[in-house]
Structures are given as structure tokens and as C-alpha cells.
Amino acid sequence: MQTATQVGETESPPRPAYSLLELHRRYCHILWEQNFHAYCVAGFIRELDEIFNSERLTHLPQDRLDALIGELRSRGNSNGTINRKLAALSKLLKKAFKMGDVQSLPEFPRLKERAGRIRFMEHGEEDQLLDAIRTRSQSYANLAVFLVDSGARLGEAIGLRWNDINAGRATFWLTKSGRSRTVPLTQRAKAAVQAQGGRTAGPFIGVKQYKFRIVWHEAKAEVGLGDDADVVPHVLRHTCASRLVQGGVDLRRVQTWLGHQTLQMTMRYAHLATNDLDVCLPVLERR
Numbered sequence: 001m002q003t004a005t006q007v008g009e010t011e012s013p014p015r016p017a018y019s020l021l022e023l024h025r026r027y028c029h030i031l032w033e034q035n036f037h038a039y040c041v042a043g044f045i046r047e048l049d050e051i052f053n054s055e056r057l058t059h060l061p062q063d064r065l066d067a068l069i070g071e072l073r074s075r076g077n078s079n080g081t082i083n084r085k086l087a088a089l090s091k092l093l094k095k096a097f098k099m100g101d102v103q104s105l106p107e108f109p110r111l112k113e114r115a116g117r118i119r120f121m122e123h124g125e126e127d128q129l130l131d132a133i134r135t136r137s138q139s140y141a142n143l144a145v146f147l148v149d150s151g152a153r154l155g156e157a158i159g160l161r162w163n164d165i166n167a168g169r170a171t172f173w174l175t176k177s178g179r180s181r182t183v184p185l186t187q188r189a190k191a192a193v194q195a196q197g198g199r200t201a202g203p204f205i206g207v208k209q210y211k212f213r214i215v216w217h218e219a220k221a222e223v224g225l226g227d228d229a230d231v232v233p234h235v236l237r238h239t240c241a242s243r244l245v246q247g248g249v250d251l252r253r254v255q256t257w258l259g260h261q262t263l264q265m266t267m268r269y270a271h272l273a274t275n276d277l278d279v280c281l282p283v284l285e286r287r
Helices: 020-031 036-051 062-074 079-098 123-134 138-150 154-158 187-194 209-222 235-246 251-258 263-272 274-284
Strands: 169-172 181-184
Touching: 020 036, 020 079, 036 062, 036 079, 062 079, 123 138, 123 209, 138 154, 138 187, 138 209, 138 235, 154 209, 181 251, 235 251, 235 263, 251 263
Parallel strands: none
Antiparallel strands: 169 181
16 A cells, blocks of 8 residues: 555655745845835844744744734834834745745734824925035035935935936936836926036936935034934925925825825825815805
8 A cells, every 4th residue: 555655756855944034135136126125124124033033934823923013012113114014024925925935924914004294394494404414515415405306215316317317307217116207307406416417327326325314414413403303314305295285286296296106195295285275264254
């Protein structure tokens, strides 16, 4: 009588198990372009691997994912931060599942996020900060001007090449959503780009994000904004969006300008469109 393993056949060796860090090393270059977002993802995975004590995983049961969420919350993570960390984990484990490294996946929840306060810069704050950056690096000041007038993400601006800028417009190809978009440039943004004319590949190609951030934090401390945790380079993108909405540009156009995948993302700025409500006053005013 033959056994389950037929005569002459050999059992295939069991597949090796991997920790989250090991899975990240195997697949990070496939799943994420090497930019600041990938840098953040690497930090997320390192933290999650530490919570799991670098255990080699073949399964992640739902109760362990729930316990992970509880641990992150106990560490002071907001729901938004937890969602970003779970998104990175989900993307990594889905790839591992397809490759046979993980045998099952839990259901990843989307935690409800509170609408946070949007920090944007007043013109006076912007002028002071740009002047402080300019004393340290004219190129970094040009980049900051371009960011606030184009609404581009830092990585999008750095990735610009000269042939992406034509007829007073810039096309961003390396975007968070993976969809390209083109925006017209202000006179100030055009001047900032032209001032970078000596660069061979693109106006800001040589900029290292971490060095720009170092100069940014030095400059913001100099002008008295050192204790404001919301004044990070991304505040320039918020500032651009806020000025568009306050200037009466409709939210659909703002969505297209910023490259948001959904209108819900753009709705964070809707409260700034206060002029839209002025037409209601004559209805309510008493004679």
C-alpha cells in the first residue's frame, strides 16, 4: 500500500518564514519608489517588526492585528497615523501572500480619522521664513517658492526634469497617486525655476530631502516658529491649496491642481471658502 507520498517522490521542503523587516528587504524596491515616502514606510515597518519581536510570520491572525492596533494606540498614535502604518503593512503582506511567503491575511480596518486643523502660512510668515532659508541656500529658497506657488509635494518638485517644464507649465510625473498632472506656473515660480538654470537634469534634481529639511528647521527656529510642529515643508502645499480656495477657486479645480485622488481629500479646505456663504445673508437679513 502506497503512502500519501508516492513511491519515488520526495516531499518539497517547507518554505522559509520571514520577519517583517526581512519581507521589506525582499520587496521594498518593487513596492515603493525610493523617495521620502519609502523612507517613512521603512520606519513604519521597523517599528512594527519591533512590536512583533522580529518574529518570522507565516500567518497574521485577526486577533494579532487587533492587538497591534491597540499597541500603536497605547504609544500615542492617532487613528490617521495608525492607518498609514497599516496601509504599509497591508501592501507588504499582500505582496508576500502573492509570492507564497505568507499563508493568510487578516482584514485590515480603516480607522475613522478626525478632521484635523489645517495649518497654512500667512504672507508675512512666508516672507520671513523664505528670507531665513535664503541666507542659508538660494537654491533651497527657490525650491520653497516653487512649492508654495505650485502646490507640489517635495518629492514631486525634486523629480522635475527640464523637459517637464514647457510653455509656463510644469508636469509632475512622479506623484503619490501615480497619475501625472500639469499645472500653470506663477511668474514667481517661473523665476525660481529659471534661477536654477545651471542644473543639467532638472531645476531641483540635486536637492537631498533630508538636507532641505535640516535647513528648513533651522530657518523656522530663527523666525520664531520652532515650536510649531505643523510648520513642516508640507505646509507650503497646504498654503497653496488654502489660497486657491480663499480666492474663490472651486474645489473640483483645487482637487485637480493638487492631484488628489478623491474630492474628500480636498474637502479639508472647504471651510476656507467662506465667501460662498455671503450670498445667503440677504435672505436672512431683517429689513
